[in-house]
Amino acid sequence: MPGRGGGPVVEGVAAPRSVPAQLRPGEGERLVGPAEELVAGRRPVEEAFAARRPAHRLLVVPQRRGALEALVLHAARLRIPVVEVAGGTLTALAGFDGHQGVALVVGPRRWASLDDVLARAVARSEPPFVLVLDSLEDPQNLGTLLRSADACGVHGVIFPTRNAAPLTPAAIKASAGAVEHLLLVPVDDLPGALADLRARGLHLVGADADAPLSYRDADLRGPLALVVGSEGKGMTGPVRRRLELAVRIPMRGHVGSLNAAVAGSVLLFEAAAQRPVPRPLAAAPPVLSPEGPPADERRDAGDEGSRDDARPRPAAAPPEPPSRAADRSVEPDPGDLLLPDR
Numbered sequence: 001m002p003g004r005g006g007g008p009v010v011e012g013v014a015a016p017r018s019v020p021a022q023l024r025p026g027e028g029e030r031l032v033g034p035a036e037e038l039v040a041g042r043r044p045v046e047e048a049f050a051a052r053r054p055a056h057r058l059l060v061v062p063q064r065r066g067a068l069e070a071l072v073l074h075a076a077r078l079r080i081p082v083v084e085v086a087g088g089t090l091t092a093l094a095g096f097d098g099h100q101g102v103a104l105v106v107g108p109r110r111w112a113s114l115d116d117v118l119a120r121a122v123a124r125s126e127p128p129f130v131l132v133l134d135s136l137e138d139p140q141n142l143g144t145l146l147r148s149a150d151a152c153g154v155h156g157v158i159f160p161t162r163n164a165a166p167l168t169p170a171a172i173k174a175s176a177g178a179v180e181h182l183l184l185v186p187v188d189d190l191p192g193a194l195a196d197l198r199a200r201g202l203h204l205v206g207a208d209a210d211a212p213l214s215y216r217d218a219d220l221r222g223p224l225a226l227v228v229g230s231e232g233k234g235m236t237g238p239v240r241r242r243l244e245l246a247v248r249i250p251m252r253g254h255v256g257s258l259n260a261a262v263a264g265s266v267l268l269f270e271a272a273a274q275r276p277v278p279r280p281l282a283a284a285p286p287v288l289s290p291e292g293p294p295a296d297e298r299r300d301a302g303d304e305g306s307r308d309d310a311r312p313r314p315a316a317a318p319p320e321p322p323s324r325a326a327d328r329s330v331e332p333d334p335g336d337l338l339l340p341d342r
Helices: 027-031 042-050 062-077 087-094 114-123 139-151 169-174 190-199 260-274 334-338
Strands: 037-040 055-060 082-084 102-106 129-133 156-160 184-187 203-207 224-228 245-247
Touching: 037 042, 037 087, 037 169, 042 055, 042 062, 042 102, 042 169, 055 062, 062 082, 062 102, 087 102, 087 169, 114 156, 114 184, 114 190, 129 139, 129 190, 129 260, 139 156, 139 169, 139 260, 156 190, 184 190, 190 203, 190 224, 203 260, 224 260
Parallel strands: 055 082, 129 156, 129 224, 156 184, 203 224, 203 245
Antiparallel strands: 037 102, 055 102
16 A cells, blocks of 8 residues: 555555446456456547557447447457457446447556656656545546546646545546546545645645635646545545645536536646646557548547547558547447447
């Protein structure tokens, strides 16, 4: 278990997946081992390939295979076994029904440390930008915040090892695979980690509905750690006492508060707007379907964030991670339209 500054391996951060009753005895363990992780959904699988996560097998629902041909062929080129499973089985394994008929079984996730996060900021020649999650409870909110964090150029995300939403397949799907590109730092002592960040020169800012200062009037430039509290109780006392500044988000309607993921995203994008525009990050090389370049600009029904950067590559080139745009050459499966982008 990591101490104050986090560490590479943490037991119990991703809650063990219980095997639902609809799975036959031993079926869950055969498909996803105890030391493996399931990444479900087309975009998360693409991002796991792009991040070069060690992959053990690709699970595909036969009825969706035609719409997933690019992923299936990419797995075959990498000699990753492709296993056909029933849709209900995949839903039971993932714990949600928005998997779009595909999931990738990968090795254990590697956690980062505070030193790793600060080193990434140095490598990008940027002031450190860190998101801190204080006892978030909903995996969907966790995934949404991770997606916003990646979009805003956050260098790392810190969260407690206990009393926190687990990084479930649903949370990974909600992040649209952004989790594969973020440095995640689980810590045993969150208040202590905040004290460490402050000692390293980061300013600690959190959202508080009763704060006198609006977030728009706050200076969010420079080394920054943004703290987002839990959905029901907000920030815990020890975490709140370590803040240097609390800001509020003015509300003009009848509802007096925002969802934790929405409030956190508002603060993240405000901080990003106040910071220098970073250099564009290099996109992963695309993988084309056997038919050649995409014939049109169709987008996956669950993926509003696809990038229009597909370019042909030489036929002799080694296999590369699948592009976010690769699926546009494949007619979307009508069933995908029935599944929400969670």
